Amino acid sequence: MSHIFPRHSAQSYPVAVGGEGCYLIDDTGKRYLDGSGGAAVSCLGHGDPDVTEAIKAQLDQLAFAHTGFFTSAPAEALADLLVEHAPDGLDRVYLVSGGSEAAEAAIKLARQYWVEKGAPSRSRLIARRQSYHGNTIGALSAGGNEWRRAQFGPLLLNVSHIAPCYEYRLREAGESAEAYGLRAANALEEEILRLGPDTVMAFMAEPVVGATAGAVTAAPGYFKRIREICDTYGVLLILDEVMCGMGRTGSLFACEQDGVAPDIVCIAKGLGAGYQPIGAMLCTAQIYDVIAAGSGFFQHGHTYLGHPAAAAGGLAVVSAILQRGLLPRVQEKGDALHARLMEQFKQHPNIGDIRGRGLFRGIEIVEDRESKAPFDPSRRIAANIKKAAFEAGLICYPMSGTIDGKHGDHVLLAPPFIISDDQLDELTDKLSQALNAVI
Incomplete structure (x- = not known):
């Protein structure tokens, strides 16, 4: 038994x-x-063998050092490699243990950014129906999968959800793919205006929707219009690449193929390739600098952040993707x-x-x-x-x-x-x- x-x-x-x-x-x-x-x-x-040997070698040297006291060589090297190949503007890497943790960290960072920037009224998150961002309370609140959310409804945060960009189901007869993409993206602007622009902190979406809808790609121009709307109203763009990132769609970051750069991006899954539990949240220098010039302390954290053996595994995985x-x-x-x-x-x-x-x-x-x-x-x-x-x-x-x-x-x-x-x-x-x- x-x-x-x-x-x-x-x-x-x-x-x-x-x-x-x-x-x-x-x-x-x-x-x-x-x-x-x-x-x-x-x-x-x-x-x-390359990945397993990298993890073994790190374990022989150093298994664990808490990030409240130390950084480590593999964590620093992995962060450098990710930033080197990341979309423009992404400059800092927050290493976690999986996708839900990355999403949770992204939501909390977006909120703290606006608090430290002197705009505490910005507390609303907008996401999409039929999305999935993880199973912690914050990540589940952002996700739009009703089946996963149903029994936990009373515990979830107040997140607005707009329609997904789901061409097979939602594009109208006679409507071009480009026209549909624009219409789908404009739903974000409508929701921002409904809530009040000074209350919205971020919009969160998967570049290619994973588990909940099954590899749904965005219509042409959708994410470029999303980026424009976020810039117009000062809303942070969080892209969840936990499932679709790290080479899965043919580029290291999936959003490269949509021609946009986010303010925050979440990665995991393929980052460790299953050899170690690891994820990461990347943010722009602008976001980091606001925290650094303010409290200097991101009020978040988990015990196994930046775990040296996990970072060594992630470094070996990303190196293999790029070098092979x-x-x-x-x-x-x-x-x-x-x-x-x-x-x-x-x-x-x-x-x-x-x-x-x-x-x-x-x-x-x-x-x-x-x-x-x-x-x-x-x-x-x-x-x-x-x-x-x-x-x-x-x-x-x-x-x-x-x-x-x-x-x-x-x-x-x-x-x-x-x-x-x-x-x-x-x-x-x-x-x-x-x-x-x-x-």
């Missing part, structure tokens, strides 16, 4: 005992193709995965949309392609696809509630950057087998 508190008490889980490249192996010897990198985490695959030519490979293999998904599912009567960037792809499942009508939630399509795929030896990331938190299903794919063409074939074949078995 296990004393582990599992994610789901009615489910039994195999014991993972090994990892080899794009595969995980359980204690019976069964191999599972990691088609989603866990949750878009394992970008380098499993068993990368993995960003162009993500673009190449992402195109190859998209082509295979189109070949396998373009004419499928229950696939409504195939979308994404790089090795971050999603397929939206519908009961009827013409009307885009979703399956009844009682069918548990996503959960059953996950189960069928796992039985077939494929790890993928299906989710329900794609449309409004209750209706709609999708499958998110985020395989390791090292995936081969043969493994792409295996991925799409096993996904097709699972989907057809369920539907």
Whole structure:
């Protein structure tokens, strides 16, 4: 009998005992193709010797030093490397232990910035429906996934949510993609004006929406207009790249492809590639300087901030992404995965949309392609696809509630950057087998 508190008490889980490249192996010897990198985490695959050696070497030298007393060489080196390759203006790195912590830190920094700048009335955060920013109270408040929020509603912060940029569902007939992107972005300006510009501290969004909606990319021009609106009203732009960043979409930071630079960006998952729990919040020099010239103290913190072994792992991961030519490979293999998904599912009567960037792809499942009508939630399509795929030896990331938190299903794919063409074939074949078995 296990004393582990599992994610789901009615489910039994195999014991993972090994990892080899794009595969995980359980204690019976069964191999599972990691088609989603866990949750878009394992970008380098499993068993990368350079990363594990870097962590071992750091543990031999120094395992832990609390950041209330010390900094460390790997933390400094990782921060330098991230800033060197970050969008313009990002200058400071706050190392944490995961994505939820990064989002929480971003929200609190935005608030403290305005307090120290002498504008304490700016306390409102605007985010988007059908978004996901983490599971701490602050991050969950920012997220727009109604299913995740529902039972915790009385505990959540007062965050405004505007419509997502979700072209497949919300673009009107006859409307160009550019016109839709502008219309979707202008919802932010409307909400700022409704709340009062002097009350809004920040807007938070994922450049490519991950778990909640399944690799939804923004319409052309959307984020450039968002940046303009934030600049007009003095609102900070927080971009959550926890899932879509660190090379996952084909550039180190996903927002590079939208031609914008945020005031604050959150990263995690691919930053540590699963080898260590690590995340980071990056902010501009302008934000940092306001804190430094004021109290000098960011009133936040966790025990394992800037953990030396985690930082050493993150440094090895980012170095590998940059030095091994993995960003162009993500673009190449992402195109190859998209082509295979189109070949396998373009004419499928229950696939409504195939979308994404790089090795971050999603397929939206519908009961009827013409009307885009979703399956009844009682069918548990996503959960059953996950189960069928796992039985077939494929790890993928299906989710329900794609449309409004209750209706709609999708499958998110985020395989390791090292995936081969043969493994792409295996991925799409096993996904097709699972989907057809369920539907």
